[in-house]
Amino acid sequence: MPYPGHVAIAGGGVIGLACALVLRRRGLQVTMLEAGTAMKEASWAAGGMLAVEDPENPPALLPLSRYSRGLYEAFLQEIEVLSGKPVPLRTHETVQVLDGPRTGTAGIPLSREEARRIVPGLGEADHDYHLLEEASLDPRDLCAALPLAVRAAGVHLREHERVVSVEADGEEILLATECGRVRADAFVNCCGAWAGALDASAEVAPCKGQMLVVAQPEKPRLTRVLRSPKVYLIPRGLISQSDDRIVIGATIEDAGYSKQVEPAALAILRERAAALWPPALDAPYVESWAGLRPGSADGLPFIGRRTDSSAAQFLATGHLRNGILLAPGTAHAVADLVCGIAPAVDLAPFTPHRTSMPAACDNHFAAAL
Numbered sequence: 001m002p003y004p005g006h007v008a009i010a011g012g013g014v015i016g017l018a019c020a021l022v023l024r025r026r027g028l029q030v031t032m033l034e035a036g037t038a039m040k041e042a043s044w045a046a047g048g049m050l051a052v053e054d055p056e057n058p059p060a061l062l063p064l065s066r067y068s069r070g071l072y073e074a075f076l077q078e079i080e081v082l083s084g085k086p087v088p089l090r091t092h093e094t095v096q097v098l099d100g101p102r103t104g105t106a107g108i109p110l111s112r113e114e115a116r117r118i119v120p121g122l123g124e125a126d127h128d129y130h131l132l133e134e135a136s137l138d139p140r141d142l143c144a145a146l147p148l149a150v151r152a153a154g155v156h157l158r159e160h161e162r163v164v165s166v167e168a169d170g171e172e173i174l175l176a177t178e179c180g181r182v183r184a185d186a187f188v189n190c191c192g193a194w195a196g197a198l199d200a201s202a203e204v205a206p207c208k209g210q211m212l213v214v215a216q217p218e219k220p221r222l223t224r225v226l227r228s229p230k231v232y233l234i235p236r237g238l239i240s241q242s243d244d245r246i247v248i249g250a251t252i253e254d255a256g257y258s259k260q261v262e263p264a265a266l267a268i269l270r271e272r273a274a275a276l277w278p279p280a281l282d283a284p285y286v287e288s289w290a291g292l293r294p295g296s297a298d299g300l301p302f303i304g305r306r307t308d309s310s311a312a313q314f315l316a317t318g319h320l321r322n323g324i325l326l327a328p329g330t331a332h333a334v335a336d337l338v339c340g341i342a343p344a345v346d347l348a349p350f351t352p353h354r355t356s357m358p359a360a361c362d363n364h365f366a367a368a369l
């Protein structure tokens with residue numbers, strides 16, 4: 001493929017915008033088409049944990065997770081310089097709770113006493129605890145800054161312009177949008193849970209996650225992320241008074257494209273959070289929401305070039321529970337592929353044309369995040 005001059009991207013979530021930023025930095029002309037408002041779907045709904053070592057992640061995700069985490073500080077710094085808006089890391093450690101010992105769990109094992117010392121108010125139940133060096137950010141900070149940064153970098157971000165079809169015209173790409181046509185040398189489908197509508201090789205399905213937010217109690221205060229396989233609590237960190245809250249998540253549901261919040265689901269989240277950290281039981285309700293993760297059947301993203309098209313068509317979706325973490329790594333890998341450079345991470349597990357096996361969404365709340 002000749003070096004492309006113009007790349008079109010569909011989908012202005014964290015994955016599409018990160019790809020746009022990196023491609024633009026490499027000197028390409030980038031047109032980004034977003035059906036609604038950028039950063040208002042899954043990327044807005046996320047918890048914001050950069051959970052590289054979460055034992056619930058598929059092992060095949062680890063190299064890409066580490067690669068992406070290694071790029072994160074530079075990614076956030078570039079966004080801040082371009083947008084003038086900071087995206088601070090809100091927490092720096094996670095206490096991972098396990099029901100019993102698991103081989104290969106990352107981090108420093110903690111006794112119950114040690115865990116209770118660093119997490120005042122921790123519940124009495126007997127668990128295994130590991131302290132992870134893991135950060136989190138508030139995705140709402142990214143939502144405010146990333147679209148501005150992308151525009152400042154010179155990306156042509158066109159909101160409220162849905163892509164309705166994608167065709168190869170020889171080696172070129174012809175997009176039909178709600179407002180007209182776009183011709184490009186390469187196309188990247190970053191449409192999250194909706195990616196399958198434009199590309200049958202994107203076997204993604206929406207995976208609903210409901211979130212509950214409560215006020216941070218005066219005492220004891222939660223200052224680290226606390227996460228078990230069933231629930232997580234993310235303190236937002238006191239950057240301003242209105243940030244003094246704890247995000248509790250999340251359900252994992254196969255509910256189609258519904259984003260309805262259900263009181264019963266919120267009650268289960270609160271109950272599970274309180275079993276881990278009892279002060280959550282009476283913490284005042286602040287807000288709740290639901291979002292649609294782009295789920296693949298094997299829990300791994302699709303990142304790669306379509307082999308069934310005469311034109312340069314790429315897919316970057318299916319990031320399920322880790323799209324915030326994986327955005328810079330995915331963006332660099334996609335930019336490498338578009339520019340014909342070998343990516344720094346092995347993308348074989350993420351090939352778009354793989355056959356993937358079990359369901360990512362089990363329609364129950366047993367797994368969390």
Ligand SMILES: Cc1cc2nc3c(=O)[nH]c(=O)nc-3n(C[C@H](O)[C@H](O)[C@H](O)COP(=O)(O)OP(=O)(O)OC[C@H]3O[C@@H](n4cnc5c(N)ncnc54)[C@H](O)[C@@H]3O)c2cc1C
Nearest residue numbers: 011013015035043047048049163192209291322323324325
């Ligand atoms: C409750 C919850 C908690 C989560 N917690 C975390 C976490 O702690 N850490 C983490 O790393 N990840 C987390 N995630 C996952 C993360 O949010 C997603 O993996 C990530 O946001 C996916 O980004 P995306 O850009 O692929 O999708 P989205 O953000 O959904 O963006 C896709 C965009 O494509 C647009 N679009 C769709 N169709 C078209 C079309 N035809 N033309 C143009 N545009 C189109 C949509 O309007 C949308 O804006 C969580 C997700 C949820 C729901």
